[in-house]
Amino acid sequence: MIYDVIIIGAGVTGCAIARELSRYQAEVCVLERDEDVCCGTSKANSAIVHAGYDCMPGSVMAKMNVRGNEMMDQIAKDLDVPFKRNGSLVVCIDKDSLGGLRELYDRGIANGVKGMRLLSREEALAMEPNISDQTEGALYAPTAGIICPFRLTIGFAENANKNGVDFRFNTDVEELKKDAEGIWHIRTNNGEYKTRAIVNAAGVYADTFHNMVSENKIHITPRRGDYFIMDKDMGNFVTRTIFPQPTAHGKGILVAPTVHGNLLAGPTAIDIDDRESTATTQQGLDAILDGAESHVKNLPIRRKVIRVFAGLRAHEDHHDFILGECDDCPDFFDAAGIESPGLSASPAIGEYMSGLISSRYHFAKKDSWDPVSKGVLDPKQLTMEERNELIRRNPAYGNIVCRCESVSEGEILDAIHRPLGARSLDGIKRRTRAGMGRCQAGFCTPKQMDILHRELGIPYEKITKMGGESYIVRERSKGGEDR
Amino acid sequence: MMNYDIVIVGGGPAGLAAAASARKAGIEKILILERDDRLGGILNQCIHNGFGLHTFKEELTGPEYAQRFIDQVLEKKIEYKLHTMVMDISSDRVVTAMNHTDGMFRIQAGAVILAMGCRERPIGALATPGYRPAGIFSAGTAQRLVNMEGYMPGREVVILGSGDIGLIMARRMTLEGAKVKVVAEVMPYSGGLKRNIVQCLDDFGIPLKLSHTVVDVEGKEHISAVTIAEVGPDRKPIPGTEERYTCDTLLLSVGLIPENELSRGAGVAISNITNGPVVNESLETSIPGVFACGNVLHVHDLVDYVSEEAARAGENAAKFVSAGCRDMAEGEDIQLIPADGVRYTVPSVINPGRMDRMVTVRFRVGAVYKNAAVSVYFNDERVMHNKKRIISPGEMEQVILLKDKITAFKDLKSITVRIEQD
Numbered sequence: 026m027i028y029d030v031i032i033i034g035a036g037v038t039g040c041a042i043a044r045e046l047s048r049y050q051a052e053v054c055v056l057e058r059d060e061d062v063c064c065g066t067s068k069a070n071s072a073i074v075h076a077g078y079d080c081m082p083g084s085v086m087a088k089m090n091v092r093g094n095e096m097m098d099q100i101a102k103d104l105d106v107p108f109k110r111n112g113s114l115v116v117c118i119d120k121d122s123l124g125g126l127r128e129l130y131d132r133g134i135a136n137g138v139k140g141m142r143l144l145s146r147e148e149a150l151a152m153e154p155n156i157s158d159q160t161e162g163a164l165y166a167p168t169a170g171i172i173c174p175f176r177l178t179i180g181f182a183e184n185a186n187k188n189g190v191d192f193r194f195n196t197d198v199e200e201l202k203k204d205a206e207g208i209w210h211i212r213t214n215n216g217e218y219k220t221r222a223i224v225n226a227a228g229v230y231a232d233t234f235h236n237m238v239s240e241n242k243i244h245i246t247p248r249r250g251d252y253f254i255m256d257k258d259m260g261n262f263v264t265r266t267i268f269p270q271p272t273a274h275g276k277g278i279l280v281a282p283t284v285h286g287n288l289l290a291g292p293t294a295i296d297i298d299d300r301e302s303t304a305t306t307q308q309g310l311d312a313i314l315d316g317a318e319s320h321v322k323n324l325p326i327r328r329k330v331i332r333v334f335a336g337l338r339a340h341e342d343h344h345d346f347i348l349g350e351c352d353d354c355p356d357f358f359d360a361a362g363i364e365s366p367g368l369s370a371s372p373a374i375g376e377y378m379s380g381l382i383s384s385r386y387h388f389a390k391k392d393s394w395d396p397v398s399k400g401v402l403d404p405k406q407l408t409m410e411e412r413n414e415l416i417r418r419n420p421a422y423g424n425i426v427c428r429c430e431s432v433s434e435g436e437i438l439d440a441i442h443r444p445l446g447a448r449s450l451d452g453i454k455r456r457t458r459a460g461m462g463r464c465q466a467g468f469c470t471p472k473q474m475d476i477l478h479r480e481l482g483i484p485y486e487k488i489t490k491m492g493g494e495s496y497i498v499r500e501r502s503k504g505g506e507d508r
Numbered sequence: 509m510m511n512y513d514i515v516i517v518g519g520g521p522a523g524l525a526a527a528a529s530a531r532k533a534g535i536e537k538i539l540i541l542e543r544d545d546r547l548g549g550i551l552n553q554c555i556h557n558g559f560g561l562h563t564f565k566e567e568l569t570g571p572e573y574a575q576r577f578i579d580q581v582l583e584k585k586i587e588y589k590l591h592t593m594v595m596d597i598s599s600d601r602v603v604t605a606m607n608h609t610d611g612m613f614r615i616q617a618g619a620v621i622l623a624m625g626c627r628e629r630p631i632g633a634l635a636t637p638g639y640r641p642a643g644i645f646s647a648g649t650a651q652r653l654v655n656m657e658g659y660m661p662g663r664e665v666v667i668l669g670s671g672d673i674g675l676i677m678a679r680r681m682t683l684e685g686a687k688v689k690v691v692a693e694v695m696p697y698s699g700g701l702k703r704n705i706v707q708c709l710d711d712f713g714i715p716l717k718l719s720h721t722v723v724d725v726e727g728k729e730h731i732s733a734v735t736i737a738e739v740g741p742d743r744k745p746i747p748g749t750e751e752r753y754t755c756d757t758l759l760l761s762v763g764l765i766p767e768n769e770l771s772r773g774a775g776v777a778i779s780n781i782t783n784g785p786v787v788n789e790s791l792e793t794s795i796p797g798v799f800a801c802g803n804v805l806h807v808h809d810l811v812d813y814v815s816e817e818a819a820r821a822g823e824n825a826a827k828f829v830s831a832g833c834r835d836m837a838e839g840e841d842i843q844l845i846p847a848d849g850v851r852y853t854v855p856s857v858i859n860p861g862r863m864d865r866m867v868t869v870r871f872r873v874g875a876v877y878k879n880a881a882v883s884v885y886f887n888d889e890r891v892m893h894n895k896k897r898i899i900s901p902g903e904m905e906q907v908i909l910l911k912d913k914i915t916a917f918k919d920l921k922s923i924t925v926r927i928e929q930d
Contacts, residue, residue: 253635258772301728304639307745332632334640413611423608425593428543429769434608465630467646471657485659495642495729498659499756502684 027208028052028191030382031220033198033234035059036067037174038363039226040181041375047188048379049388054220055182055190056213058197060492061452062445063178065228067368068455069303069336070250071292072174072283073266075366076113076166078133078141079276085346087136089370089377094168096372104180105400106173107284113169113266114149116320118159125270126164133166140167153263157320169266171284174368175455176400179445181375184398186444188391193218195492198227201237207356222382224358229300229339231361235347238354243347243361247300247337248275250292251309255329256463260286262324269320276365278316280324285458290317290326292336305335331463338364346370348377350385358382401439401456405431426476427469429462434476441480448481450474451491470497510615513537513829514822515603517594517770518623520549522802524577525815526621526822531584533826539615540581540588541605547581547588548574549625550648551811553655556676558703562812573811594624597774601797618833619797619825622771622785623818626803628673629763638725638734647673647761651680660684662757666734667691668722670698670705672809674761679708681759688712689753692720692736694743697876699763699902701809722758723750731758764807774798781852782806788841789858789867790824791817796835799825806854806870809904813870824862837861842920849873849880849899849927858914858923866910869925876900877927882907885924886917899927 030046032039035057046053059065074097080087101108117126126143133141142165149156149163156163186192193215200212201223211218225234232245266281275294283289293309293316310333317324341347341362351357360378363370382388404412404422415435416423422435440447440456447453450460450473459473460466466473474488474497489495513535516523519542527540546552551559554570561567564576581588592607601620606612628646645653645661651673653659663686667674670693678688691709696719698705709716717736723745724735738749766784768776777786777794784805785793792799801821802814827836838861844853853871877899884892884907892907899905907925914920 254632303728304725305637307637307723310635310637327635330633330635331630332640333635333637409612412606416606416608416611420608423606423611424591425543425606428593431593431595463630464627464646465632467628467630467649470645470649471652474657485657490642491729493729497642497661498653498657499662500660502654502658502660 026052026219028054028218028220029386029388030222030224031056031209031211031218032224032226034226034228035062035182035192036065036226036228037063037178037181037368037371038360038374039224040178040185041371042224042226042360042378043185043190044181045375045379046382047185047190048390048394049383050391051383051386051388053190054218055185055192056196056198056211056218057192057194060194060448062182062192063175063455064491066336066339067174067178069334070174070365070368071279071281071289072172073279073281073369074108074170074172075369076133076141076169077136077138077366078129078164078166079271080132080136080366082132082135085348086366086370089346089373090366091137092373092376093366093370094170096376097170097172097369100177100372101172103396104177104184104398106176106180108170108172109284110168110170111265111282112165112167113268114144114153114156115164115268115270116149116156116160117162117270118157118320120161122270123162126162129164129271138166138168141165153265153267155263155321155323156267157322171266171281172368173284177368177371179456180398180400181371182445183443184396187398188394192445198234201234203356209356222356222358222386224360224378224382226360228363229337231339231359232341235351235359235361238357239351240353244342245362246296246340246342247302248340248364249295249297249302249309249335249337251305251313251335252289252291252333253310253313253326253330254332254334255288255290255326256331257286259288259329262288263321267321269316278313280317280321288329290324296340300337303335303337305333309335332465340364346374348374349381401436401443403436404433426472427459427462429464430458432457432459437473437476438480441477448477449489449491449495450497509602510613511537512539512615513618514621514825515615515617516540516621516623517597517603518542518549518625518804519547519588520623520625520802521551521574521577521811521814522625522804522818523549523621523623524574524581525818526623526801526825527586528577528580528584529819529822530826531586533823535826535829538586540586541592541594541603542588542590543593545590547578547590553648553652554676555655556680559811562810563815577815594770597770599775599795618829619799621821621825622793622798622800622804623802624767624770624804626764626766626807628760629765631760634762636722636725639728641725641727641729641731643727643731643756644725644758645760647671647677647759650757650759651677654680654684660686662755663687664689664755665757665759666736666753666755667759667761669693669760669762670700670716671761671763672700672704674759675700675704675708677759677761678714679712682712682714686757688714689755690714690736691716692722693718694721694739695719697900697902701902721745725758731756734758764803766804766807768804771800771804779852779856782854787855789855789863791821791855792824792828797828797833806852809902813904840921842914843922844869845922845924846871847924847926849875849877850925853925858909860911860915863911863914866908868906868908870904870906871925872904873899873901873927877929880927880929883926883928884909885926886920887922893928
C-alpha cells in the first residue's frame with residue numbers, strides 16, 4: 026500500500042503529529058526503530074511544561090511553547106495524562122543579575138506568557154522556603170507545569186492508533202528515495218514502505234534524514250542532560266519548579282517535583298558526538314550536585330537518590346525548531362531541532378504540522394474522530410468501595426505486583442493488552458510505574474516476567490528490559506527445567 | 509471491620525516466630541498477612557545451609573529453617589492470608605490490606621507486629637555513572653531468579669558490595685557455572701560475615717577488592733563491562749586505578765534498608781541510623797501496641813537472632829493485649845546511649861516496669877576494632893567490660909542487661925554502650 030504520510034520517529038513529536046493527522050481521511054503510519062513509543066529523548070527529560078519566557082521572541086520555539094502550554098489542559102484531559110500547573114520560579118541569587126529576571130519577564134510578555142510576576146526576596150522565600158538564602162528576587166510563572174512525559178507520548182500514540190494510524194516498531198529507516206511518480210520509497214530493516222509524504226521527527230537523528238534528501242544541510246548536536254531522581258518522600262521539598270537564571274547553554278539545573286511526587290534535579294548540558302550515549306558521567310552528576318546548591322538549600326540528593334539517568338536534546342546549530350516542508354525537497358516535512366521546550370510544545374507542533382500537511386494535500390476531515398483515550402486505570406484514585414467492586418469484577422486488581430508504587434496485576438495486564446501495549450519491563454514501567462519506585466524493580470522483576478511470559482507467550486530468555494538485546498536472563502539454571 | 513488481637517504484617521521468619529510465641533502466651537485471635545504466595549519470606553530463596561545453628565543446633569537450609577516455624581504456625585492453627593498486601597496502618601492500629609479474593613478490607617488490631625523485613629539498596633541509590641542497561645540486579649533479585657524461578661542472569665559476573673547476599677550469590681553463581689570475576693567493596697572492610705568471605709569467596713578463589721567501587725557501566729541495551737577503581741579514605745575514586753572487567757551481569761550487595769513505609773505512614777518514629785523504628789525494651793515502637801522485630805527493625809546477620817527477637821515481640825504484644833491494651837510502664841525510662849564507635853542500640857530506651865528478667869541489647873559498630881572491649885556504663889560507672897579480639901561492622905554485637913542490676917542501681921538515668929580500646 027501507499028501511505029499518505031509516514032512519520033519517522035515515535036517520540037512525543039512524532040506521536041503528537043500522528044494524533045493530529047488522525048483527524049483527517051489519510052493513511053498515516055509511524056515508523057519507530059525501538060520496540061515502543063517514547064524510547065528516546067521523550068523518556069529522559071525534565072518532564073516540565075515550560076511557561077514560555079525563555080524562548081527568544083519571534084522564534085518558532087516561542088510560538089510553539091506558549092501555544093503548547095495553552096493546549097496542555099485539554100490534551101491532558103482528553104488523553105488522561107497526569108499534569109499539574111505547579112508554577113515555576115527563576116531564582117536570582119545575585120543583586121547585579123536582577124536585570125536578567127526583568128529581561129526574562131519582558132521576553133515572556135513579548136511571547137504572550139500570562140500571569141508572570143517579579144517577586145521580591147521575601148515573597149519568593151515565603152512561596153518556597155527551601156530556595157537559597159541568597160535569593161534576591163525571582164520570576165514567578167504560574168502557567169508552568171509538570172507532566173508525565175511517558176503518558177503524554179503514549180496518550181498521543183494510543184489516540185492516533187485508535188483513530189486509524191498504523192505504528193511499526195523495531196523498524197529502522199535506512200534509505201529514502203523518491204520515484205518518478207513522486208512516491209517515497211522508504212527502505213527499512215523491516216522491508217520497504219511507500220508514502221506520498223514523509224515527516225521527519227527523528228530527534229537526534231533528524232539531521233541525518235534531512236540531509237539524505239536536502240542540499241540545505243542542518244546539523245544537530247546531541248546535548249546530554251544528566252539527572253538525579255529522588256525518593257517520593259522528597260516530593261514536597263519544593264512545590265514549584267525552581268530554576269537558576271538561564272545561561273547561553275540552557276535553562277540550568279532545575280529542581281522540581283514530578284507529577285508523581287518524586288523530586289528531580291538536573292539537567293546538565295554537555296555536548297557530545299555519540300547520538301546513542303545516554304550514559305551519565307561522574308563529572309555530569311557532580312555538576313548537578315554543585316549546580317542545584319546555588320538556588321536551593323540543603324538538598325539531600327546523595328541520600329535520597331533512587332536513580333540517575335541521562336537524555337539527549339536534539340540541539341540544532343541555530344537553536345530553533347525547524348518545522349515545515351523542506352525548501353528543496355517537496356513532500357518531506359521536518360520537525361527537527363526539537364530540544365527543550367519540545368515536550369511543552371508538542372501539542373502545538375502536532376497542530377501546526379498537521380495543519381500544514383492536511384492543507385498541502387487537501388485531506389478532508391473524518392466524519393468521526395474520537396479525541397479521548399483513557400490511560401491505564403489507576404485504582405489508587407478510586408474509593409475503597411469502587412476498588413472492591415473493581416476487584417470483584419477483575420481479581421487481578423487485588424494483587425499488588427510492584428509494592429513501592431503499589432501497582433496491581435490488573436494495571437499491568439491493562440498495559441500489556443491495550444493497543445500498542447507494553448512488551449517489555451520498561452514498557453510496563455512507563456505505562457504503570459511498576460518498577461519505578463525506591464527498590465527499582467528489585468522485587469517485582471520476577472513477577473513481571475511471569476506476567477509477560479503468561480500473557481504474551483514470550484519465553485523467559487526472550488523477555489527484555491527494553492527490546493533489542495536487553496535480555497533479563499540468559500538460560501535455565503541447572504535443574505531449572507523442572508521448575 | 510474485622511477484629512483480631514494481634515495482626516502480624518509479614519509472614520517471614522520474624523512474623524512466624526512472633527505469631528508462634530504470641531499463641532504460646534495465650535492469644536487466640538492472631539492473623540498473619542503475607543504478600544507472597546507462601547509463608548517463609550526471603551528464606552524461601554536462601555537454599556544454602558548454615559541456618560539454625562543457634563536455634564536448633566543443626567545446619568539447615570533457609571526453606572528448612574522456615575518450615576520449622578511454618579509447622580508451628582500450622583500446628584497452632586494460626587490464621588494467615590497469602591497474596592495479601594498491607595496498604596496502610598493507622599496510629600490507632602487499624603490495618604488496611606488487600607488481596608484478590610477479599611478485596612480491600614480493614615482490621616482493628618489489639619496489637620500490631622511489624623515484620624515486613626527489608627529491601628536491597630538498588631544501583632540507582634549509588635548514583636553510579638554510566639548506562640542503565642539490562643543485566644544489573646540486586647543480589648537478592650538474582651538469588652530469586654536462580655533459586656526459585658530457575659534462570660541464570662548471565663555467565664560473567666562482577667559483584668559490587670560484599671554484603672552477605674552478595675557473597676552467597678558469588679558462590680551460587682559459581683556453582684551454576686558462571687565466572688565471578690571480582691567482588692568490589694567500597695569500604696575498607698567487608699559488610700558481610702567472616703564465614704561467608706571464607707566459604708563463598710576464598711574457597712572458590714574469587715578476589716575481594718576492598719576500597720574499590722564501580723565507576724562506569726558500559727552497554728546501552730545489555731551490560732557488557734564495568735570499570736572498577738580504588739577509592740581513597742573519602743570514598744572517591746582515585747584516578748589512574750581504573751580496571752575494566754567485561755561482564756554480562758552486575759550484582760549489587762550494597763546495603764539493606766528496613767522497609768518502613770507502612771510504619772512511617774502510621775506515624776512510628778524511625779531511627780535515622782537503623783532506618784527502623786525506635787523501640788523500647790519490649791520492642792514496642794513510639795506508638796503503643798505497635799511492635800517491631802526482624803529486619804524491619806534493624807538488619808540482622810543471622811536469622812536465629814531474628815527468631816529470638818521476634819519471639820520476644822510476640823510475647824510482649826501478647827502482654828499488651830492481655831493487659832487490656834494498656835501501657836505497663838513504671839517509673840522513669842532509662843535512655844540507652846550509643847557512644848565511641850557504637851552506632852545505635854536496639855532497644856534505645858528501657859522501662860524497668862515493663863522489663864523481663866533481662867533484656868538483650870543489640871548494636872553495630874562503625875569501624876573495625878581489634879583487641880577492644882564492649883563496655884557498659886550505668887550513668888558514669890562502668891559495669892561491664894567485655895574484651896573482644898575483633899569487632900566489625902559486618903557482625904552484630906550484643907550485651908545482656910539484667911533487671912535486678914538495673915533496679916538495684918540508684919538513680920539510674922542512662923546506660924551507655926561504648927567501644928573501649930585498652
